Amino acid sequence: MRPVHGFDKVDFVMQNITAEIVHVQLEEDNRFYAEAEIVVPDKFEHIELFIDNICPEAHAPPLSDVEAGTHRLSISGEGKPPFEVGQSIMARAFERGELPA
Numbered sequence: 001m002r003p004v005h006g007f008d009k010v011d012f013v014m015q016n017i018t019a020e021i022v023h024v025q026l027e028e029d030n031r032f033y034a035e036a037e038i039v040v041p042d043k044f045e046h047i048e049l050f051i052d053n054i055c056p057e058a059h060a061p062p063l064s065d066v067e068a069g070t071h072r073l074s075i076s077g078e079g080k081p082p083f084e085v086g087q088s089i090m091a092r093a094f095e096r097g098e099l100p101a
Contacts, residue, residue, distance in 0.1 A: 013095045015041065019049060019073065021087045032081035035072045036060075036089055042068045044093040049073055051089065055082040 019038035026032050040047060040063070047063040058077035073091075075083070083089075 015044065015093045015095075017041065017047070017091050017093050019089045019091050021083045021085055021089065022072070024081045024083050024085055026081055031076065031078055034075040034081055034083050036075060036091075037070060037072050038063075038091055039070050040066055040068050041093060043095050044068070045096040046094040047071070047073070047091050049075070049089055049091045051075060054089070058082070 017038065017040075019036040021034055022037045023035040024032065025034070036049060038047060045065055045067075047066070049060045049062075051058050051060050055077055057079075058075055060073055060075040063071055063073055
């Protein structure tokens, strides 16, 4: 866990965590759909996948207002899936009530 600093104070707390791709599917219309599974730690409620460096045109809505435990995030985009089942993807988790503006 690491604090993210503004000018003179800590703005919010963020922790890097890892998600694992558990499902990948290529659709007939040249689009893909994937699911990543992630374990949300206690005290964290907002999760965002780091997928821009893997597939900039992919879309992965964040998890918001979630409880601790195992959750799945959907990922979709155009073209051939850039993910494989079992692949790890980094994500960032924000503490409850500490989501940056």
